[in-house]
Structures are given as structure tokens and as C-alpha cells.
Amino acid sequence: MSRFVNAAAPVAGGTGQRVEMAVRALGYRPNGIARSLVTKATHTLALLLPDITNPFFPDLVKGVQLAANERGYVVLLCSTLSDALTEESYLKLLQLKQVDGILAVGLTMRRPQIKRFAPTGVPFVSLDRDIDFPDAPLVRLDHRGGARLATQHLIALGHRAIAHVTGPAGLRVSRERLAGYRAALTAARITADSRLRVTGDFTEEAGYAGIERLLMEAVPFTAVFTGNDLAAIGAMAALKRHGLRVPEDVSVIGFDDIHLAAYTSPPLTTIRQPTYEMGRHAAEILMDTIGSVSPKRRVANRVFEGRLVVRGSTGPLRGGEQ
Amino acid sequence: MSRFVNAAAPVAGGTGQRVEMAVRALGYRPNGIARSLVTKATHTLALLLPDITNPFFPDLVKGVQLAANERGYVVLLCSTLSDALTEESYLKLLQLKQVDGILAVGLTMRRPQIKRFAPTGVPFVSLDRDIDFPDAPLVRLDHRGGARLATQHLIALGHRAIAHVTGPAGLRVSRERLAGYRAALTAARITADSRLRVTGDFTEEAGYAGIERLLMEAVPFTAVFTGNDLAAIGAMAALKRHGLRVPEDVSVIGFDDIHLAAYTSPPLTTIRQPTYEMGRHAAEILMDTIGSVSPKRRVANRVFEGRLVVRGSTGPLRGGEQ
DNA sequence: GCTAGACCTGTAACCGGTTACAGCGGTTGT
DNA sequence: ACAACCGCTGTAACCGGTTACAGGTCTAGC
Numbered sequence: 001m002s003r004f005v006n007a008a009a010p011v012a013g014g015t016g017q018r019v020e021m022a023v024r025a026l027g028y029r030p031n032g033i034a035r036s037l038v039t040k041a042t043h044t045l046a047l048l049l050p051d052i053t054n055p056f057f058p059d060l061v062k063g064v065q066l067a068a069n070e071r072g073y074v075v076l077l078c079s080t081l082s083d084a085l086t087e088e089s090y091l092k093l094l095q096l097k098q099v100d101g102i103l104a105v106g107l108t109m110r111r112p113q114i115k116r117f118a119p120t121g122v123p124f125v126s127l128d129r130d131i132d133f134p135d136a137p138l139v140r141l142d143h144r145g146g147a148r149l150a151t152q153h154l155i156a157l158g159h160r161a162i163a164h165v166t167g168p169a170g171l172r173v174s175r176e177r178l179a180g181y182r183a184a185l186t187a188a189r190i191t192a193d194s195r196l197r198v199t200g201d202f203t204e205e206a207g208y209a210g211i212e213r214l215l216m217e218a219v220p221f222t223a224v225f226t227g228n229d230l231a232a233i234g235a236m237a238a239l240k241r242h243g244l245r246v247p248e249d250v251s252v253i254g255f256d257d258i259h260l261a262a263y264t265s266p267p268l269t270t271i272r273q274p275t276y277e278m279g280r281h282a283a284e285i286l287m288d289t290i291g292s293v294s295p296k297r298r299v300a301n302r303v304f305e306g307r308l309v310v311r312g313s314t315g316p317l318r319g320g321e322q
Numbered sequence: 323m324s325r326f327v328n329a330a331a332p333v334a335g336g337t338g339q340r341v342e343m344a345v346r347a348l349g350y351r352p353n354g355i356a357r358s359l360v361t362k363a364t365h366t367l368a369l370l371l372p373d374i375t376n377p378f379f380p381d382l383v384k385g386v387q388l389a390a391n392e393r394g395y396v397v398l399l400c401s402t403l404s405d406a407l408t409e410e411s412y413l414k415l416l417q418l419k420q421v422d423g424i425l426a427v428g429l430t431m432r433r434p435q436i437k438r439f440a441p442t443g444v445p446f447v448s449l450d451r452d453i454d455f456p457d458a459p460l461v462r463l464d465h466r467g468g469a470r471l472a473t474q475h476l477i478a479l480g481h482r483a484i485a486h487v488t489g490p491a492g493l494r495v496s497r498e499r500l501a502g503y504r505a506a507l508t509a510a511r512i513t514a515d516s517r518l519r520v521t522g523d524f525t526e527e528a529g530y531a532g533i534e535r536l537l538m539e540a541v542p543f544t545a546v547f548t549g550n551d552l553a554a555i556g557a558m559a560a561l562k563r564h565g566l567r568v569p570e571d572v573s574v575i576g577f578d579d580i581h582l583a584a585y586t587s588p589p590l591t592t593i594r595q596p597t598y599e600m601g602r603h604a605a606e607i608l609m610d611t612i613g614s615v616s617p618k619r620r621v622a623n624r625v626f627e628g629r630l631v632v633r634g635s636t637g638p639l640r641g642g643e644q
Numbered sequence: 645g646c647t648a649g650a651c652c653t654g655t656a657a658c659c660g661g662t663t664a665c666a667g668c669g670g671t672t673g674t
Numbered sequence: 675a676c677a678a679c680c681g682c683t684g685t686a687a688c689c690g691g692t693t694a695c696a697g698g699t700c701t702a703g704c
Contacts, residue, residue, distance in 0.1 A: 002692050032418040034690035037355050038659045052380045061374050065401050077399040079387050096354040204585050233585040240587060263526050263555040265562060265587040324662050356660035360689045
């Protein structure tokens, strides 16, 4: 039977035909569970991410998905809601389900929980993780570099009073983007004014609120670099609401280059993150480590670079005061 | 063992402790595959959809996901790319993997393929399917009603020359929305001008191209109802590009109410589709039919209604000509 | 003509759980 | 004091495949 369906061993003509007839007659459907039990391979990858609703993720999921399918793998989607407990319970569930590998984006678990999981030996790769996961390759974006690019772009346009709406406090991504922003400022000999920095959380609401707060505190600024595109969209809405034009009065630059960034009004200038490629790459190195007999062959980490995409939301500093 | 981990039968105190110690000492991890082999339940749902990248889907996925998790199910995501062959091969793969149930959005498979799959008896529910799937409950939106609502809104604002950028030709969804558009026109005694109808495909590009085509052909219109929000966003970009203001010169209404509709400029008036709830509901009836011993208890179809969400992209007809 | 080897087929053990059933000690009722 | 019964524990069969191994034919070589 096994020999037949998998064409593993040569089967003489007559026998082959007989088996085939039996297969048809009985309506035989192979059972992958039984197979997995003995082969110990489920050809299933798990993808853990905080929330599929974040427009940043679908492209990544697609990359993972297509790469997986090409090699006959299937992907299990898990929404962690950025909750460490959910993450941990998922991890436990996934090893119960015997997935062949796990791919996680933005884990928030703390070290003790990781320690508990790490020894299980399930191949693991993380995307943009926040903390150290032993022996798991990491694929990530150079957030610092990207943020520097964004800020430099604004500086090149003549802006000096550049505000920054950050991502959620405590996330490494937020810190790195903030660091890039500061680095660019310092390099241009602009002293960073801490009043120009407001904490957000990567949502439109936070972008909107961030601008309102800056306006309320009456700190003058002519440009804003938001932690991501969603926040930039919220920021533009808030600016418009207060009668400020983008980019004439205030330039806005985001981060991620989500699909819709090209269709806002004005179209959003941003830092493009090669999301699809990152997902694809991550899935591929994961499947590579699954296939390899020696798990010791550590795959190197990989960092992708962001790219500046100039659209209509940024413009040169105007002569007058804001 | 089984008795212990599942607390199925009473276990005397002493034995319980001994087992627990052994579990710890040996680092025992239960194997769900072996369990599934005998119980014939994998606690896995599959969700087939065309392309996760379409902003309409993430909310739906989230609904499915959360509902599934609440009952201890896990979801397998499959991108069919709207390709009948991919759909069929996925279906085959899924029954190999012994998923407990399948949830499909917008299948494009033709009847013979369905016939081949149907007898397998895997619980199935479809969302917005295009063709008949025997004995599978269907959850869908009343697209016709929603489109009517949208068109009526424009009519109520005084518009009479209302264009429509449709969805992909051949999709039932497109036809139903078109039918709703026509029904509203007829009810208001406006004769539908076929030159005002242009075929799109639910993308920004199509919305953009649709407007350009209308403008090029110089058919006067003061309002546009696009097949979905993405197309509306593209349409607004095209209008702006040609110096037309929204909503002063042309009103635009979309369909779906994707997350970003509230943040376009102007914010998009649209028909809200309760995507999250639909996903949740679909997952729930699927799990219900899995649990029920008698598969004969057909769950009734369910149709959700769209709701008009008025934002800034529609306004009253201005006095002058367009 | 006989033996070695190649090649195919049948058989049985095994993957790691669940479950039906048998067995055993202890308690209760009379 | 004995039988009936109850509750817990041990055992073995089974889920549906894969795989190692032991035959059994058939051909080829000497």
C-alpha cells in the first residue's frame, strides 16, 4: 500500500493495476494523520502574529503562505493578540499538534517562558522579535536605518522642527525607530527637543491623538515622522482637522508602506518595508532547518533594509513660520 | 496515561502523584497526532480564501480565528488565489490532513469539481460562494440590498447621473451589487445609462481606471458607486488627479467599510459589511455541525445586512452642471 | 543443472495515544 | 462471615499508515 501510493518501490504491472482497482472500488482516501504518526512530519508550519487586522501583516502572511505551499507545507495561523499568556498557550498547543516549525512575529514573551519552551527543539524562526530566543534565526528589518532615512529626508527638505510619534513604549521596534530618528537629528547637528516626541502605539487613533497633543502644547513643528503608516494616516487626519495642509504646512512621513499608503490624500511618503519578501525568506529558512538533518547548521540572521518612497505628503520647508 | 492527562476517570491519590512525577521526570509531551489518529478529530478548521492581501479579509479571518480558539480549534489558512485548480488541490490536501471542517470564501470551482469533493462528507460552510455546494450552509451578505442602500443614499442627495464601477465580471457578488444599483435607480424612475457602468475588479487600480475611462468618454456624472472601498479609493485619487473635488464636484460611495475607509480624505462614505461577525458566525455554525452527531440537522443559511455609514465623500448635488 | 543474486511481494512490528475489558482489593448488606 | 458490588488499575487491541525483514520467483552465471 505505502509502496504504491508513494511510488517508493517498484511494483510489478499486474499488482499495480490490482491495487489501483481496489483503491477506486473502495474509495480509498489516504490518512495523513496516520502517516504523520510514523514519519513524524506533519508538513505544517505555524505562524504566530499579534493581529492579522494590522495592515502590515497580510503581505507577510502571503509571503509565508506561498513559500510554504511551494514546498508542500500548509500554514496554521495564530493570533497572539500581543499577549504573552496567549503566546505561551499557543506554543504548547502547537507542539501538541506536532507542527514541523514555528514562525513568530513580534513575540512579547519574557525570558522564563521562553526557557520553558526552548528545549522542545521545534525549529523556530522569529521576525522582529523583541527578546532573545536561543538559537533561533532572526529575520528583521533595519528599523534604525529606515528611521534615519525618513528623518534625513525631512532634514534634506529643510525641516528642523521634526516631531516623532513613536510606537508602543517598550517595543524594540519603537526604540530602534526612535534611535534612528535621533541619530539623523544628531548627525545634522539638530538638538532633539523631547517635547517633539510623543508616545503612540502604531494605530491611527494614536497618530491622531499625537498631533492633537502637539498642537495643544503649542510646540512648533513643520514635519512629523510617525512610527508607522497607520499613525501617519491618523496624523494627517488630525492636521487636516485643524486646518493645516499636508505637505504645505506640515510634512508627514510614515513607515512600512502598506498597500494603501499610495492612495491616501496626499499619497503618503514612507519607508518601504519588503514585507512579502521577509515572510517568504523567513518561511524558507525555516523549512531549510526542518529539512536539514543537522540542526546545528545555524542559519545566519538576515536583516532587510527599508527604502524611502517619496510621494506627496512631504515637501520643502516653506519660508514663513508654521 | 490517557485517564490521567484527560482526567477522564477517577484516579486514586497515590497513583496520580506517581504519574505526575513520571511525567515531569521524563519531560513527557503529549502527542496530538497519535490522539487524533484514534479519536478522528484534529480540532483543526481550514479557511480557504482568495487572497489575504485584500483588506476585506483580515477582519473575517480574525472572526474565524477567535471563534475557533474559544472552542479549542486552530485554523489553517489557505490562499486559493481565486484559482479553481488551487482550490481543488487544497481540498484534497485538507482531507488528507483530516481537518474537522472547511470554511470557504468566494470559491470559484465549477460543478464537476465540487461533485468530486462533496461526497467526502467533511463539514463545510461557505461564505459568499458563487455556486451551489450541496448541503453546505451559506453565510453571506445581502449585497443587493447593500448596493440599493448606497445608491438610494446618492439619490436622496439629489444625484441622478450615478456611475457604477463594478466588481469582476462573472462574480455573483458583482452581479448582485449591480442589481441593487439598478433596482434603486428603477425605483426612483431613473433610467440606467449603460455608459455609466464600467467594469472593474475590486482594486484601486480598477477604480482609478474606471474614472479615467468615464472622464475620457465624457459621460457626465455627479456621483459614483464603486463595487468596493478599494475601488472607491482609486476613484477618489483619479478624480483628484483630474481636478475634481470630492464631494463638491463628485460624490463617491464605496462598499465594505474596510478599516481605512474612515481615514481617507475625505473619509469615505460606504456600506459597512459586518465582516468580523460573519467570520465568527460562519466558524460557529461550522463547529456546531462538527459537534452534532446527526449531520442531517441542516443549519439554516444566514444573510447579514449591510449598513450605510455616511462620512465625508458624499454630499448633496450642487446646483450647476458638473 | 545448480547456486547466487536480483527483484518483487507478504508479514509483522511500530508510531503514541484511546478505550474496552478483565482483574483485584475493599466495602457494604444481610 | 459471605456474597454482591463498587471503584480503581493493568492489559491488550486498535486507529491507519510506514518500514524492516523474511520469503519466493525468476534470471543469470558457471
